[in-house]
Amino acid sequence: MKSLGSIRRDFAPWNDPNAKPYIQFDNVTKKFGDFTAVNNLSLTIFEREFFALLGASGCGKSTLLRMLAGFEEPTAGRILLDGQDLRGIPPYRRPVNMMFQSYALFPHMTVENNIAFGLKQEGMPKPDIEKRVAEMLKLVKLEQFAKRKPHQLSGGQRQRVALARSVAKRPKVLLLDEPLGALDKKLREETQFELMDLQQELGLTFVVVTHDQEEAMTMADRIAIMDKGEVMQVATPAEVYEAPASRFVAHFVGNVNMFEGKVAERSANTTRITGATGAQIVVDNAADTSKGADIVFAIRPEKIKVSSKKPADAVNALEGEVYDVAYLGDMTVYHIKLDDGQIVRASALNAARVTEDPLTWNDRAWVSFRPDAGVVLAR
Numbered sequence: 001m002k003s004l005g006s007i008r009r010d011f012a013p014w015n016d017p018n019a020k021p022y023i024q025f026d027n028v029t030k031k032f033g034d035f036t037a038v039n040n041l042s043l044t045i046f047e048r049e050f051f052a053l054l055g056a057s058g059c060g061k062s063t064l065l066r067m068l069a070g071f072e073e074p075t076a077g078r079i080l081l082d083g084q085d086l087r088g089i090p091p092y093r094r095p096v097n098m099m100f101q102s103y104a105l106f107p108h109m110t111v112e113n114n115i116a117f118g119l120k121q122e123g124m125p126k127p128d129i130e131k132r133v134a135e136m137l138k139l140v141k142l143e144q145f146a147k148r149k150p151h152q153l154s155g156g157q158r159q160r161v162a163l164a165r166s167v168a169k170r171p172k173v174l175l176l177d178e179p180l181g182a183l184d185k186k187l188r189e190e191t192q193f194e195l196m197d198l199q200q201e202l203g204l205t206f207v208v209v210t211h212d213q214e215e216a217m218t219m220a221d222r223i224a225i226m227d228k229g230e231v232m233q234v235a236t237p238a239e240v241y242e243a244p245a246s247r248f249v250a251h252f253v254g255n256v257n258m259f260e261g262k263v264a265e266r267s268a269n270t271t272r273i274t275g276a277t278g279a280q281i282v283v284d285n286a287a288d289t290s291k292g293a294d295i296v297f298a299i300r301p302e303k304i305k306v307s308s309k310k311p312a313d314a315v316n317a318l319e320g321e322v323y324d325v326a327y328l329g330d331m332t333v334y335h336i337k338l339d340d341g342q343i344v345r346a347s348a349l350n351a352a353r354v355t356e357d358p359l360t361w362n363d364r365a366w367v368s369f370r371p372d373a374g375v376v377l378a379r
């Protein structure tokens with residue numbers, strides 16, 4: 001596959017066969033009574049990685065994090081940190097810290113005392129505490145708020161205090177469970193970038209739990225997509241989006257169109273697929289597709305072009321009718337009902353203010369796409 005790399009150009013230890021994993025989940029199962037929250041899961045995370053656990057509510061992502069922190073023990077399997085089995089090691093003796101949401105700040109304490117709290121408990125000498133707190137305040141850009149109490153701060157500022165408090169002890173690994181959950185969209189996006197900067201500046205390993213795919217895509221080096229206590233795919237955001245391993249992952253992250261059919265013919269480089277109603281498309285060869293096999297071609301909306309006339313040079317062009325148009329400002333989303341009844345979603349960036357070939361409801365339209373614009377998945 002062509003470069004679907006990490007956002008940090010030179011950081012991809014997972015591709016280096018000699019790189020040693022920092023955190024290892026080794027066939028980990030967690031049961032609560034009869035219920036299996038995490039099912040025989042294996043996963044490796046590297047030092048300095050920003051790793052995201054992404055999944056719907058109840059898929060087991062918090063349970064995984066809590067086992068790493070030491071608040072729960074696995075029912076079976078092992079968790080290793082830097083080669084050491086963590087079983088039996090209490091939370092406070094693990095080089096791991098959990099960042100809780102900002103409402104866990106002490107309301108009666110000033111910002112600086114909130115940040116200093118864990119250091120005092122640890123018995124750090126006073127001058128060292130003062131130095132560390134000053135460093136932390138600078139890091140999260142809250143120097144002028146040191147003497148305020150949490151209720152005198154905005155939501156985003158409180159979040160930064162919570163962050164400063166959790167990194168003050170210099171844990172090697174910081175665990176973040178829905179860290180930006182309490183923030184509104186705009187602030188959330190800003191804070192995502194701040195978190196990424198902070199992680200790089202401190203050289204820490206971050207494991208973040210989120211159910212927000214955009215958040216995971218924005219921040220993480222790699223994402224583990226979870227479902228029902230199992231990992232469905234672990235990959236970079238670009239790989240998860242452009243090369244989803246399964247229909248589940250393709251649907252879970254972003255929008256996707258699925259063309260279902262049987263392999264009609266395979267030539268050197270391409271596979272011809274015939275759909276249920278006889279329409280044919282040509283796609284790049286996928287591994288293991290023999291003639292007659294049931295397959296699905298998954299393609300993202302922005303890879304599909306919509307036009308009023310049949311594009312002369314398109315390998316794949318299917319005709320239909322404009323069913324819906326949604327103008328979103330930066331882009332326009334079309335729903336095209338193909339003549340075989342399938343509805344295709346296509347999105348076009350509104351790069352110019354005025355469109356030359358505007359399409360509207362009930363217009364005849366063509367959708368076209370390249371053979372390499374999507375991925376072939378098993379049905």
Ligand SMILES: Nc1ncnc2c1ncn2[C@@H]1O[C@H](COP(=O)(O)OP(=O)(O)OP(=O)(O)O)[C@@H](O)[C@H]1O
Pocket residue numbers: 032035037055056057058059060061062063064211
């Ligand atoms: N202490 C417990 N006792 C019994 N069941 C539990 C316990 N903790 C978690 N579970 C169950 O395990 C499953 C996974 O929970 P977990 O908190 O890991 O999910 P999650 O993916 O983090 O979901 P959410 O996004 O809603 O927090 C859920 O069905 C939950 O009800």
